[in-house]
Amino acid sequence: METKIRPLKMTEKLMGFVGKYWQDLWENHRAGKLVAWCSGVSPHEILKGFGISSVYLEGYGGFCSVAGISTDLCNRAEALGYSPDLCSLIRNFIGATRGTPAPGPEMLPFGGLPKPDLLVCMPYCPGIYKIWERYSRYLGVPLVVIERPRLHDALGKEEINRIMRDTISELQEMITFLEAFTGRRFDYDRLSQSIAYEQEASKLWWDVVGMCRNIPAPMSILDAFSHLFPFHCYRGEPEAVTYYRELKSELDERVANNIGSTIGLEKYRLYWDNLPIFFRIPEHIQKFASYGAVPVAATFPFYFGFPELDPERPLESFAKYSLFTPANVGLQARIDFTTKVVGDYSIDGLVMQRSRTCLVVNMGQDDILKELTKKTGLPSVVIEGDVCDSRFYSDSEVNSKIDTFMEILARQGQRKGQGDDCGL
Amino acid sequence: MDKLLNKFASIAVNLYPRLIQWKKETGKKIIGCFPMYIPEEIIHASGMLPITLLGSDDELTLADQYVHPYICQLVRGNFGLSLKGELDFLDGIIFSDFCLTVQMISDIWIYHKPGGFYHQLILPKNMSASHTKRYILQQFNGLKKTLEKLSGRDISESSLKKSISIYNENRKLLHRLYQVRRANPCLFRARDMATVVAAGMLMFKEEHNMLLSELLYHASKAIPLSDGKVRLILSGYLCDMPELDVLDLLEELGAVVIDDDLYVGRRYFHTLTDESINPMEALVERFVEDVPCPTKLNQKRDWADYLSDLVKEAKADGLVSVALKYCEAHQYDFPVLDTSLSQGGVPNLMIESSHRGATGQLRTRIQAFLETLGGRDGN
Structure with a gap:
């Protein structure tokens, strides 16, 4: 069903x-x-x-x-x-x-x-x-x-x-x-203004992503991947601030009323590693939801936005933004960052997507998984996919892996089990 | 001459056991240079031996446990050797950020093998910006400083100049050898030239220079051999050892490699360092002015133009370009190279190699290409 x-x-x-x-x-x-x-x-x-x-x-x-x-x-x-x-x-x-x-x-x-x-x-x-x-x-x-x-x-x-x-x-x-x-x-005034908008949008966006720490999470992190698009368009513009303010407000309401992203118990909270498989986002949300599972955390959303931007020091803070993003650091720093994200979001299992054609994100992923497993003992599944090229993705293979993974999670028992079934 | 060529080959093929023995005997330090663009002269001037890490052809390596399979063999091979402990004899390793895979593997490498001496050269991509040379100089100065610390001795301007002079001598000898090869291409097999150059990457240049001089002496006395073969320029394997059986295959099918654009070939020695200016600045100039490379941006010369000129100068019949599987920078240039060379009237064959050697498919493609050039099996 x-x-x-x-x-x-x-x-x-x-x-x-x-x-x-x-x-x-x-x-x-x-x-x-x-x-x-x-x-x-x-x-x-x-x-x-x-x-x-x-x-x-x-x-x-x-x-x-x-x-x-x-x-x-x-x-x-x-x-x-x-x-x-x-x-x-x-x-x-x-x-x-x-x-x-x-x-x-x-x-x-x-x-x-x-x-x-x-x-x-x-x-x-x-x-x-x-x-x-x-x-x-x-x-x-x-x-x-x-x-x-x-x-x-x-x-x-x-x-x-x-x-x-x-x-x-x-x-x-x-x-x-x-x-x-x-x-x-x-x-320069316009640059400062632009940096100020970017900072505000960044803070709102990181808040939005952070709200998935709530149990139940008010949205799936896979949904968050779609809500990144205003960052793609309205960098440093007031429209991005408006958008993320509205998004945050909607999530605030859900959190206040203990409403999750799916109807029913949020049995399992998952971490999603690597890039989204954009052409399968709704299907993946549905697939996980069929097991009462919700991917609630990922590192990818943190590649966008930089709350420490400073309109008073626009060039310096932009330089930091471009250099200090989690996408531009060494392996140990990536392990530390990922471990923190997994720790912050009460995760029950790890979904490691391997994006076939993205060298930057793939290299080091095996070490990140090993460290996460060692530190948390959480079960994991590696699924092969790609951000754009569906020829590197197989529905049957991925679904079968997810099925097996969810069986393992079920055997380990429901961990949190909060949520609601109060209907739409 | 065969005896001499075998000596080069044994040095190039036996890689590390010989070096481990050499280190025991001399007590000198050895620094591994992860290809490419490491200014070896600075290491040489510190009294240590710079060697190039030429990877391994092993298809399955320990590296497969830690990195996904979609990265080039050079990186997987080298990392696999490191995990097996086969590079533990090195006193240090220098990486450069010239390519993304190497940039990414360096942190993974250090994570798995902590405690060693590592240095990271952060080289710019853009070769034509106002800050380009300043950035590179900063990096080379940083390297010099850390090598001084490791070797326990100052690298003086005069010692660096001396090393540059020795390296230039090496380049000049190789240029002369390549001239002999152009004039008498059947004198050397392509694998001979690759191992002659590779040997120089694994020993002090002074010693290599002596061997090269001896080789040149014999080569200059050799009787010209008539060939009637298809004269090829071989390009590619941009930071790796070419597969020797692929080189053999080209010859078996009726071609002779009269010159090349290989890393373990002309690309390694092409550009001399200017001995009339400040030595550190001269090394920077060499890096910027070196042969076109797909990992660099905004170079003065287009790679296709460079290759086109090489084909004309060497009076070659055509060019074969080999990109290593998963070498992104090279693969991005492939379609453009193909078009530019073809438009410029240079017959060319673009092939991708996954270090599986002379496969049947490769044989068919090379054979068909050589036939179009009127080779042995053509009309």
Whole structure:
């Protein structure tokens, strides 16, 4: 029997909210305003200071995956000679923008992407800078690169401070370049304002994610993956603050009334590791819910937002944002962070998704699992998947693994068992 | 000459037991350089021996317990050797962040083998920014400082200059050897050239220089051999030892490798270090001005142009490019390379290698390519 999921009202608003962003983006482009294509980790707030709209490659991959067309787009990139082993977010993007046969705008989410006037990247993974370098030549638009060194476990304070200083200096160089490129003086007040919005949205978002500590959790963390999309669109803008305020308010109400994300007892609380499988989010929520299980925690949502942003020190705090994210630290730091998340959310079991084409997140995952198992004794399951490419995912295999895993959890007994069955 | 070539081969193939013995005998320290872009001259100037960690072809390694299988063989192989304790004889390992896989494995490696001497070079991706050289210099200076600490001796400007000079001599000798090879390509088998270069990655350059001089002496006296074979440039294996049986396969099918763009080949020695300027700055210049590499951004020269020129200079009939499976940076360049080379009139074959050697599929593809170039089995 299908378990009833209690949908969030904000989920209904989500697509309209995101759609509005893309509509505005296209209108701005048609009105001659500048558009930058960026890597996810990029100084979007600085671009906003010049009135430049930014879209980012990974976010667009997420939309395409949710829309169910990303595998097709990956295929169109492979037709150009790109290996299926390469990051599916990148292949999706190549397929959408240069794929063969070229996809029509009617096929693509939001009619595709407006042509960029500028490319920006922080080269944290080879796909990003390799593709941007090619696109810069192909499209004849400048490429701005800000280095983003990994903060290895062994780096000392002095070295980290040096990296911070260098990053700030590169951001200043970017501003100088953009002043010449746009013919406009940079508006530092607007940057501070943008950082202030980003900080507020970050705090709200981390609060939202933190509310899943509640038993029962007011939403599944898999739902949270979808609610990341406003971060993809409205970085450093008041709309993101409005959105996350409304989302938090809805979750506050659920927590106050002890309402969980599903109707019925929340028997098992799960940790989800690695990236979302965007094209299967509703199915996974339903599958787990059929066992009274809810994935309530993940580290991925913390890759977004940075509550320590400081509008008084915008460049410095942005540098910290880009460098100190859990995605850019060494293995020991990742283990520590994941252990803390698992400890904070009263977890009963670990679901380790292995995203086939994402090197950054996969490497070290086995050690993270071993450490988590050693420290918590929690049962775990490893499922193979991918963020965009459904050819690396098998419903029957994943479902069968989840079935076995849930049997193990059931044998260990229900741990918390709180929730409600008070209906919608 | 065969005896000499066998000596190079035995050094290159027997990797570590020889080094362990050498260390016992000399009491000198050995530093492992995780490919690539480690400025070996600085290590050399500290009196320690820099060696390149060339991995292992073992398909199943202990590494598989800790890293997923979708990473390149070089990283899996090296990490597997480390877990087995086969690299414990090293006094230190230097990693560089030039590629994401190496960047990620370094923390995993240190986590599993704590307590050793490790150094991380954080190299920039962008080669044309105003800060590029400053960043690299900072990193090289940091390395120098830690090596001084480890070796217990200062690395003076004059000792560094001396090491640079020895390394340049090595590069010049290899350039000369490659010239001989172009003029008389059937004199050497492709595997010979790979092991000649690889041996130099595993011994002091002074000793390698002596062996190279001897080899050149014999080679220059050799009678030119006529070939009638398809003249190929082999590119790829960008940070790894080429598979020797794949090199053999090319020859078996009627080709001769007249020059290359291999890491264990021309890429390793191509660019000389400027001996007329400050030595640390000269090493930085070399890094920035080196042959085009898909791990670097905004280089002055396009890789396809570089390869195209190499094919023309060497009067080659075509080019075979081998990307290691899961070498992302190389794979991202594959379609562009293919298109650019083809548009420039350079016949080329792009193949992917998973360190499984000369497979049947590979044989068929190479055979078909050579036939299009009018090779042994062609018309």
